[in-house]
Amino acid sequence: xxxxxxxxxxxxxxxxxxxxxxxxxxxxxxxxxxxxxxxxxxxxxxxxxxxxxxxxxxxxxxxxxxxxxxxxxxxxxxxxxxxxxxxxxxxxxxxxxxxxxxxxxxxxxxxxxxxxxxxxxxxxxxxxxxxxxxxxxxxxxxxxxx
Amino acid sequence: xxxxxxxxxxxxxxxxxxxxxxxxxxxxxxxxxxxxxxxxxxxxxxxxxxxxxxxxxxxxxxxxxxxxxxxxxxxxxxxxxxxxxxxxxxxxxxxxxxxxxxxxxxxxxxxxxxxxxxxxxxxxxxxxxxxxxxxxxxxxxxxxxx
DNA sequence: GTAATTTCTCAAGTCAACTTTAGATCAAGC
DNA sequence: GCTTGATCTAAAGTTGACTTGAGAAATTAC
Numbered sequence: 399x400x401x402x403x404x405x406x407x408x409x410x411x412x413x414x415x416x417x418x419x420x421x422x423x424x425x426x427x428x429x430x431x432x433x434x435x436x437x438x439x440x441x442x443x444x445x446x447x448x449x450x451x452x453x454x455x456x457x458x459x460x461x462x463x464x465x466x467x468x469x470x471x472x473x474x475x476x477x478x479x480x481x482x483x484x485x486x487x488x489x490x491x492x493x494x495x496x497x498x499x500x501x502x503x504x505x506x507x508x509x510x511x512x513x514x515x516x517x518x519x520x521x522x523x524x525x526x527x528x529x530x531x532x533x534x535x536x537x538x539x540x541x542x543x544x
Numbered sequence: 545x546x547x548x549x550x551x552x553x554x555x556x557x558x559x560x561x562x563x564x565x566x567x568x569x570x571x572x573x574x575x576x577x578x579x580x581x582x583x584x585x586x587x588x589x590x591x592x593x594x595x596x597x598x599x600x601x602x603x604x605x606x607x608x609x610x611x612x613x614x615x616x617x618x619x620x621x622x623x624x625x626x627x628x629x630x631x632x633x634x635x636x637x638x639x640x641x642x643x644x645x646x647x648x649x650x651x652x653x654x655x656x657x658x659x660x661x662x663x664x665x666x667x668x669x670x671x672x673x674x675x676x677x678x679x680x681x682x683x684x685x686x687x688x689x690x
Numbered sequence: 691g692t693a694a695t696t697t698c699t700c701a702a703g704t705c706a707a708c709t710t711t712a713g714a715t716c717a718a719g720c
Numbered sequence: 721g722c723t724t725g726a727t728c729t730a731a732a733g734t735t736g737a738c739t740t741g742a743g744a745a746a747t748t749a750c
Contacts, residue, residue, distance in 0.1 A: 419707085422709090
């Protein structure tokens with residue numbers, strides 16, 4: 399812990415992140431350390447908050463790229479303000495609620511299917527969930543809706 | 545659609561999966577096609593169900609390896625029986641319920657925090673979901689509850 | 691019977707989110 | 721002042737779930 403700021407090791411200790419992860423986050427614009435005379439990274443306390451914020455957002459299911467995009471608007475060398483935080487966390491809340499709702503829908507369908515055993519592409523509710531589960535990311539998951 | 549069974553293209557059309565994905569699943573034991581005289585894969589209708597089952601399970605959040613493990617017990621060239629289905633889907637249900645519960649916990653914490661803006665490592669519920677989370681496994685995800 | 695489409699195999703590429711490794715330099719404790 | 725530990729960079733490796741590409745052989749359509 400140097401006079402001119404926190405070292406990367408300090409941050410690692412206090413956030414629980416690996417040193418390599420913090421450097422990785424830097425390449426994605428989550429933190430913006432300055433360098434000391436010897437070329438070592440030095441962080442401010444606001445970086446602790448930026449990292450914590452990123453960790454929470456990840457936990458909530460946000461991809462790093464999305465988190466970085468959100469944080470791009472925040473001042474680089476200050477902690478996010480109450481307004482910033484409210485804006486972002488409110489958006490997160492909506493996303494979480496949506497994911498809960500989808501899981502509940504799936505659970506209910508599954509409940510209806512347990513013990514049924516039909517496994518029929520034509521008649522099973524799990525195969526034909528009837529709509530808006532439709533398009534998610536790329537890749538598979540085309541079945542179940544359409 | 546050949547006389548001696550479904551082609552891989554037929555399966556792709558009917559499941560929405562890419563041909564390459566179906567071949568990939570084969571290497572993981574999800575399907576077990578036979579070969580015709582020319583060396584092309586031929587599938588039975590039960591394979592449609594095995595694939596659909598795998599897709600649903602993935603959708604429910606299970607990893608392919610876990611799905612393969614579950615399906616390893618099923619007869620290779622028949623669709624899963626009602627008993628098989630009930631056994632597996634019941635296990636899934638528990639998993640879904642747990643994930644819903646965790647998301648709800650997160651949502652509630654977030655609700656408590658929206659508008660607070662403290663973002664303090666010392667006092668924020670999102671950061672300190674019960675302290676002694678201290679030493680757990682490696683990597684991230686040490687923050688926020690357990 | 692020929693052209694167009696599918697399928698075959700196998701290796702390599704992709705994406706996310708990091709970690710690991712290697713060799714070198716910097717900082718700190720005694 | 722020296723030794724031990726932290727940090728540096730750059731590149732390559734990891735895992736999961738696939739996709740892409742190349743070149744050849746099989747199948748289907750007309």
